[in-house]
């Protein structure tokens with residue numbers, strides 16, 4: 062078998078925010094680092110993030126602190142988060158954001174010249190550092206331009222398809238170059254997975270072709286465990302029209318800046334159902350919600366947030382309800398409009414210029430709707446509906462070091478799990494990438510310094526290469542890989558989507574079984590050069606692995622919590638499911654296994670923080 | 685549903701040719717949708733790059749009916765570029781070495797980027813290690829930082845496209861290197877950064893050869909982010925280079941005090957007054 066070999070102390074798979082931050086940290090620790098990515102550098106999903114980075118800098122509201130951020134994150138995650146990760150994340154995020162500024166990032170400013178922060182769903186105070194609505198671009202470019210001067214080797218358009226092991230530990234990775242289809246082996250003392258999410262398992266998604274759950278699947282097949290896979294985040298606002306852009310994200314920033322959701326009757330339906338645990342912080346009238354956007358007082362106290370800024374799982378379900386009950390927009394969504402806020406502003410200040418205001422606050426949304434939807438958002442309402450956006454579940458790792466149960470294998474960013482629990486708050490991903498990406502890099506470098514290199518075993522390499530080539534070499538098989546992928550997406554969308562039921566999910570499992578068979582027979586033209594058909598054949602293996610993990614976990618959690626909503630169990634069942642995480646791993650017979658794992662008791666001082674932030678209620682009472 | 689003919693460049697380094705495909709065109713569709721449709725139904729190995737499908741990542745650059753465009757942001761009902769009665773010609777960016785079909789080797793751009801020394805901030809303004817900048821101060825470079833690295837401006841610039849000034853050998857003759865519009869505005873984003881005290885004027889003049897730009901503004905016309913590459917970026921940089929290297933007084937100052945002096949004077953400069961609203 063013909064392949065090239067590269068050796069590094071630390072191999073980072075994925076060059077989004079998490080991978081780049083890990084690679085920067087490991088390089089700074091003086092070890093040799095290789096950074097691999099499927100696309101060109103700077104094109105990872107992180108580039109698309111819009112709204113901002115959550116960090117309790119307290120620049121806009123002095124009362125913010127890591128404690129409040131921690132409590133918000135736990136409440137958003139419905140208390141099944143890894144509390145230690147949530148704590149580290151809240152404590153370290155401000156430093157990670159300031160560090161970006163020191164590396165050249167240019168955030169929007171407050172009047173006194175500091176980093177400006179904006180409101181977002183589930184965050185008590187304005188907390189998201191941002192650059193208009195292109196924060197991810199600023200972040201990835203800053204990391205990239207900083208990282209390339211630190212001596213790391215970057216392997217672009219190179220896809221990893223197997224992790225290599227030496228006994229229990231990881232010893233490297235095997236992949237192919239996109240352009241020529243040649244194979245490559247990376248030998249490494251430590252491997253960091255930072256491959257992002259799984260959105261391509263669904264039909265309607267804000268995610269790109271890259272999001273096929275590679276890191277989840279690589280880790281799973283290498284013996285690591287996945288947790289919380291039932292928790293998939295459906296973002297409430299994706300574009301719904303025209304069909305070709307269905308699913309593309311409409312940032313939560315639109316609502317943070319005063320956007321209102323309305324049904325076909327013109328009603329602001331989000332006022333209809335405000336969950337008990339958020340009542341104390343949610344406005345019950347339009348005026349107060351608008352004042353909140355401006356961070357002003359209402360009847361002598363701080364204005365409370367508009368109901369559009371409730372957590373994403375809740376808003377998405379309210380939209381589904383409106384559409385199901387026949388109050389949707391013409392193309393099966395609801396309306397999101399900026400006009401009410403603009404008119405209210407104009408009432409306060411006759412010189413308020415709506416067109417200019419929105420173009421400045423939401424430039425890329427303006428652009429996106431104008432060019433793709435023929436809609437001028439400064440004058441016309443947008444049509445929006447839920448879209449598959451983010452996966453809370455992922456590789457189970459240690460909170461402090463980000464190492465999985467496979468020695469030498471680390472994971473960070475969206476492909477790792479723990480910090481978000483049942484639902485992620487907007488803005489908490491970008492901060493997670495920085496905080497836990499840095500830690501993954503730091504501890505991977507430490508591991509590499511303390512261990513010698515493991516062996517790369519030729520039989521594993523041969524096996525992986527034979528498998529890869531089977532999709533173009535072997536004559537038997539005639540499945541179109543694109544068709545198999547589309548059928549899987551349809552299945553997950555319809556049967557394991559926002560609203561789930563046991564019978565439907567059992568049907569999904571059946572279909573997934575059949576799709577596994579068809580995926581083996583998928584074939585692409587005999588041609589190794591830049592052949593997307595061939596790549597899709599291989600992606601199916603990962604997509605089916607995560608689809609199965611999501612479905613099995615969702616079946617087991619017989620309750621509704623955060624990203625998981627069960628029609629047949631529409632309420633939370635805290636005694637049974639409030640203190641456990643679902644774990645999936647590959648059994649010795651190659652079949653997927655499932656078990657519940659209790660969440661360790663939260664230390665008293667963290668409980669106290671939650672109590673302080675929730676009108677004297679302890680986590681147990683809030684769950 | 686209407687049908688359209690797509691005339692797509694197929695081939696690799698060994699050569700290629702246009703091939704015609706038919707695609708169904710529905711409401712609101714963009715060129716990239718049709719490329720995907722053709723991939724899924726007729727040509728599974730048709731190579732193209734894309735990621736975001738929303739004009740945010742700069743992956744899907746190509747030449748559509750001869751114009752450098754993002755495929756994901758070119759609607760089929762955009763009469764400025766497309767007439768559905770005629771075949772729609774889609775070909776790779778012609779300035780860069782070809783890999784396959786619509787994919788080109790853009791690695792040269794990453795090499796140029798590496799030549800640019802990184803951001804060098806002045807000492808922090810506040811005791812907690814942070815800086816103060818007003819929105820007005822950062823507005824100017826935020827424009828440059830919108831760049832999504834689609835490299836369409838590089839593809840268009842005649843200095844690169846026609847004169848092949850990429851610092852390598854063409855037909856046995858070594859050509860000078862021109863950094864290209866993308867990297868002019870990247871340098872601008874550093875040079876005009878309110879905190880940066882680095883000095884990249886020598887680099888602009890002698891390495892990236894800003895002098896080779898003759899301000900045709902073709903780059904600005906194709907930029908999908910509508911960055912005023914020439915007016916706001918290249919022209920002010922050219923002025924700085926002229927002031928430094930061709931203004932006799934400035935020249936003398938630098939002869940006597942060197943670049944360090946100017947860096948230090950920048951460092952000691954009091955920050956611009958902060959505006960409050």
Ligand SMILES: Cc1cc2nc3c(=O)[nH]c(=O)nc-3n(C[C@H](O)[C@H](O)[C@H](O)COP(=O)(O)OP(=O)(O)OC[C@H]3O[C@@H](n4cnc5c(N)ncnc54)[C@H](O)[C@@H]3O)c2cc1C
Nearest residue numbers: 075076077079099106107112113221257474475488490491
């Ligand atoms: C439209 C949109 C807007 C968003 N807005 C926000 C926001 O405002 N705030 C926020 O906090 N979060 C936001 N998110 C979520 C956030 O952007 C993502 O969760 C985050 O960027 C993921 O980062 P990452 O580093 O984990 O992975 P990514 O940035 O996705 O990077 C993954 C990397 O892994 C590589 N890779 C994958 N598989 C392989 C393989 N097999 N071999 C080699 N390389 C591989 C890819 O090429 C890529 O480089 C948004 C998401 C979307 C889609």
Ligand code: SF4
Nearest residue numbers: 841897899900901903
């Ligand atoms: S203005 Fe300069 S950089 Fe832009 S296309 Fe013309 S010559 Fe090239």
Ligand code: SF4
Nearest residue numbers: 831832834835837907
């Ligand atoms: S400046 Fe504009 S055209 Fe050039 S690479 Fe950046 S976004 Fe593309």
Ligand code: FES
Nearest residue numbers: 735736737742756
């Ligand atoms: S796919 Fe990202 S710019 Fe076109």
